[in-house]
Amino acid sequence: MQLREIAHARAGDKGNISNISVIVYDPKDFPAIEKYVTAERVKAHLSEIVKGDVERFVLSSLGALNFVMRDALAGGVTRSLAIDAHGKTLSFAILSLDIPQST
Template identity: 55%
Template sequence: MKLRELAHSRTGDKGNTLNISVICHDAQHYEHLRAVLTSQRVKAHLRDVVHGDVVRYELPGIAAFNFVLGNALGGGVTRSLALDAHGKSLSSALMNLEVAAP
């Protein structure tokens, strides 16, 4: 199943660092995602874009995770609207990750 069936996502950026939040649709899926959605798995899935470390922060109180992806925005934000320098499309790319059903 796709991650998007269990969670939704938002992104933010600061310089060349991107953060992607993954928020469970249902809190009962938090522990399952905690087991399968590791930093290594996220980095492998986004390997063509993320060239630095991926750190996962766990937020069990709101059934969410925050992934901080280093060296992920090709040097940082640009003024051109033709590029996704803010990394907003990467949340959709992450939601396309295949995960085991809970």
């Protein structure tokens, strides 16, 4: 299944850094995203866009993961020639990540 089936995302950007939080709808699904939505998988999933490091922060009390992605916005909002390759677009892209069906 795709991550969007059990979670939603919020995004922000500053300069050339994108910050995305993935938040489960139901707390019972948090162990699945904690296990399968790793910094390595997010970096691989967004490899054509995110050129720098990806750090993951676990916010278990909120049922959320926060990802800080460096060199992810083609130089930043004011420098990029992209129409909208910024935070919101990346948050939608991260939600297409495939994860195993919860049991």
